[in-house]
Amino acid sequence: MTDARPFPAAARESLADSQLRHNLAVATTTIRARRAAVVGEVADWEGLRRRGAAVKAYSLEHLDELLEQLEASVTATGGVVHWAADAAAARRIVTGLVAATGAEEVLKVKSLTTDEIDLNAGLAAAGVAALETDLAELVVQLAGDRPSHIVVPAIHKNRAEIRDLFARTIGPADLTDSPAELAAAARAFLRRRFLAGGVTISGANFAAAESGAICVVESEGNGRMCLTLASTLITVMGIEKVVPRLTDLAALLALLPRSATGERLNPYTSLWTGVHPGDGPQSFHLVLLDNGRSRVLADRVGRDALRCIRCAACLNVCPVYERAGGGAYGTTYPGPIGAILEPQRDSLERRGSLPFASSLCGACAEVCPVGIDIPRLLVHLRGAEVDRKRGRPLEGRTERTAMAILARAFSGRRRYEAAQRLGRGGDRLARARGAALRDALMGPWTRSRELPVAPDQTFREWWRERAGEDDRGRS
Amino acid sequence: MAVALFVTCLVDTLFPACGQATVRLLERLGVEVDFPAKQTCCGQMHLNSGYAPEAAGLAARLAAAFADAEAVVTPSASCAAMVRESYPRLAERIPDRGAAAAMAALPARTYELTEFLVDVLGVEDVGAYYPHRVTYHPSCHGLRGLRVGDRPLRLLRRVRGLELVELGDAEQCCGFGGTFAVKNADTSAAMLTDKATAVLATGAQVCTALDSSCLMHIGGGLRRARSGVDVVHLAEILAATDAHPVPSR
Numbered sequence: 068m069t070d071a072r073p074f075p076a077a078a079r080e081s082l083a084d085s086q087l088r089h090n091l092a093v094a095t096t097t098i099r100a101r102r103a104a105v106v107g108e109v110a111d112w113e114g115l116r117r118r119g120a121a122v123k124a125y126s127l128e129h130l131d132e133l134l135e136q137l138e139a140s141v142t143a144t145g146g147v148v149h150w151a152a153d154a155a156a157a158r159r160i161v162t163g164l165v166a167a168t169g170a171e172e173v174l175k176v177k178s179l180t181t182d183e184i185d186l187n188a189g190l191a192a193a194g195v196a197a198l199e200t201d202l203a204e205l206v207v208q209l210a211g212d213r214p215s216h217i218v219v220p221a222i223h224k225n226r227a228e229i230r231d232l233f234a235r236t237i238g239p240a241d242l243t244d245s246p247a248e249l250a251a252a253a254r255a256f257l258r259r260r261f262l263a264g265g266v267t268i269s270g271a272n273f274a275a276a277e278s279g280a281i282c283v284v285e286s287e288g289n290g291r292m293c294l295t296l297a298s299t300l301i302t303v304m305g306i307e308k309v310v311p312r313l314t315d316l317a318a319l320l321a322l323l324p325r326s327a328t329g330e331r332l333n334p335y336t337s338l339w340t341g342v343h344p345g346d347g348p349q350s351f352h353l354v355l356l357d358n359g360r361s362r363v364l365a366d367r368v369g370r371d372a373l374r375c376i377r378c379a380a381c382l383n384v385c386p387v388y389e390r391a392g393g394g395a396y397g398t399t400y401p402g403p404i405g406a407i408l409e410p411q412r413d414s415l416e417r418r419g420s421l422p423f424a425s426s427l428c429g430a431c432a433e434v435c436p437v438g439i440d441i442p443r444l445l446v447h448l449r450g451a452e453v454d455r456k457r458g459r460p461l462e463g464r465t466e467r468t469a470m471a472i473l474a475r476a477f478s479g480r481r482r483y484e485a486a487q488r489l490g491r492g493g494d495r496l497a498r499a500r501g502a503a504l505r506d507a508l509m510g511p512w513t514r515s516r517e518l519p520v521a522p523d524q525t526f527r528e529w530w531r532e533r534a535g536e537d538d539r540g541r542s
Numbered sequence: 543m544a545v546a547l548f549v550t551c552l553v554d555t556l557f558p559a560c561g562q563a564t565v566r567l568l569e570r571l572g573v574e575v576d577f578p579a580k581q582t583c584c585g586q587m588h589l590n591s592g593y594a595p596e597a598a599g600l601a602a603r604l605a606a607a608f609a610d611a612e613a614v615v616t617p618s619a620s621c622a623a624m625v626r627e628s629y630p631r632l633a634e635r636i637p638d639r640g641a642a643a644a645m646a647a648l649p650a651r652t653y654e655l656t657e658f659l660v661d662v663l664g665v666e667d668v669g670a671y672y673p674h675r676v677t678y679h680p681s682c683h684g685l686r687g688l689r690v691g692d693r694p695l696r697l698l699r700r701v702r703g704l705e706l707v708e709l710g711d712a713e714q715c716c717g718f719g720g721t722f723a724v725k726n727a728d729t730s731a732a733m734l735t736d737k738a739t740a741v742l743a744t745g746a747q748v749c750t751a752l753d754s755s756c757l758m759h760i761g762g763g764l765r766r767a768r769s770g771v772d773v774v775h776l777a778e779i780l781a782a783t784d785a786h787p788v789p790s791r
């Protein structure tokens with residue numbers, strides 16, 4: 068969230084880290100295969116995708132009504148709803164709520180939304196320590212790192228690196244890198260904190276407007292512990308997470324685990340509705356976060372990004388993500404979803420390089436469980452970024468000039484054929500100017516690739532010669 | 543049967559052998575080929591680089607050049623995908639109703655070469671002879687854009703003398719992506735390295751595909767690595783016979 072370097076510069080650095088590239092390639096290849104296997108089992112996966120997409124599309128169309136309905140349902144069942152326009156407002160609300168309980172430590176359930184608003188830093192500034200309880204989030208927190216993946220935040224680290232980290236921080240020092248031992252070390256560290264039953268802060272995967280039910284899915288059960296043992300529960304949720312009814316979750320809860328981790332069911336699906344005397348948290352707060360989402364919603368094409376259910380399937384198949392890593396995006400949401408969401412939710416000024424961080428290979432759209440046409444959105448946002456710079460003579464001028472020259476060269480047969488001749492080296496002067504432009508544009512190409520050799524004859528010259536007629540000039 | 547050849551600006555300018563092979567192949571199969579000389583570029587590069595207004599203008603031009611064609615055949619999966627996926631949408635940007643209608647009508651008549659051979663002509667054995675070990679890279683626009691499926695492989699399997707070897711991680715992008723290769727050159731090069739490694743692992747002498755653009759990229763990497771592996775467009779392989787091996791080879 069803090070890194071606003073353009074993608075190419077950040078990627079250049081991470082690409083040089085061969086351990087990172089190796090870790091990512093191994094991890095994404097494994098998840099890809101797992102996903103493909105369990106998706107293949109579903110008789111009508113495409114039908115399921117269409118249902119999931121329809122639920123989310125409907126919810127976005129009716130977001131205002133659904134949010135009001137959700138507020139009413141949550142209030143009626145004993146919860147308190149807060150509205151946060153931006154990250155600062157959300158931090159203020161949450162810190163205020165924590166301060167009112169007097170707690171000095173809070174437990175966190177894995178949540179991207181709280182990363183997005185930099186909540187841990189906000190809490191720390193207020194003297195409250197936030198402890199991540201998701202194993203991978205804990206790894207990232209102990210390492211002073213940032214999550215690099217939506218579902219697997221520590222995907223960039225291998226077991227040996229995690230072993231060293233745990234041995235250094237939460238002990239014991241003679242830890243091996245067996246997954247069971249690593250999990251046991253984390254459990255020993257976390258368990259007594261769960262049992263203390265203080266304040267828990269979570270995100271939400273879904274919320275049902277009709278009943279006010281909130282849903283969190285996870286794999287470890289640590290979230291379930293926090294959600295049930297807490298006395299106060301504060302949930303920070305992006306406004307796009309609401310759907311009309313609990314039954315709408317059927318398709319989404321079938322799509323999400325298969326897409327995310329290659330599991331048929333989420334090991335833990337927690338659902339709760341308001342406050343129940345003597346059972347679970349006795350105080351429940353729901354913070355509804357906008358933070359740029361209504362701006363995304365206003366764009367008829369771009370709004371599809373809000374359908375996202377954060378499964379990360381698009382990250383796992385993305386060749387750019389796999390090589391550059393999540394850190395290169397500099398955002399809470401990396402990969403293809405980050406590249407279409409963050410330039411809108413945050414701003415093109417800060418995130419304008421992200422829509423270009425794709426070869427438009429289309430692998431993401433093929434797996435997205437809610438049918439987001441990610442390449443189309445990428446192209447749409449590229450257009451928005453180019454248009455933004457059109458008004459600024461000094462930004463992106465070389466490219467704009469090249470594109471204008473090409474558009475003009477393609478705009479008529481005579482001009483096109485003249486440009487072809489020129490490219491082969493007819494007119495000296497024009498060639499010299501062309502060469503300077505070409506070097507500016509093609510230098511990055513020739514660092515690792517040869518340029519093709521221009522042929523002696525274009526196709527159309529051959530065609531004319533073959534037809535035995537020279538109709539050059541007719542147009 | 544008569545078709546109009548949409549050769550693409552890239553093939554026209556840099557890879558004429560691919561266009562020539564397409565003509566020879568179609569004529570050998572009894573198809574009458576026309577080349578409307580007004581055609582230039584389909585606008586893909588402009589659209590994908592964020593220059594939609596410019597792309598719409600070029601698209602309108604291309605649609606006009608092919609307005610009279612019964613069927614349009616192109617040896618490029620990505621340009622065919624551009625026409626099919628984006629022309630109806632780009633047409634909304636064109637105020638001239640007739641021009642917009644021509645753009646919207648083009649996709650239904652446009653075929654990528656292997657689609658035309660297998661679906662329209664109904665041939666798989668095109669009578670080609672090509673005695674080389676070949677691997678096929680299913681370019682992204684053929685695989686996920688047009689969903690050409692195994693049509694290219696079915697055609698390749700019927701080429702006499704050709705030994706087809708399977709490419710590992712074939713569905714992975716080669717890293718070209720138009721201006722992506724320049725704007726994000728380091729990431730693109732990392733993708734290319736993996737693709738080139740997969741090609742070399744097959745032991746093939748030739749890597750083929752449906753797009754000269756991807757082949758330009760893969761070939762650029764293979765040549766830089768002095769690998770000795772050639773890149774050859776599928777049309778050139780299908781056009782090759784005993785009597786007329788492809789001139790460039």
Ligand code: SF4
Nearest residue numbers: 375376378379381435
């Ligand atoms: S965009 Fe689609 S594939 Fe990517 S994380 Fe969101 S739901 Fe999953």
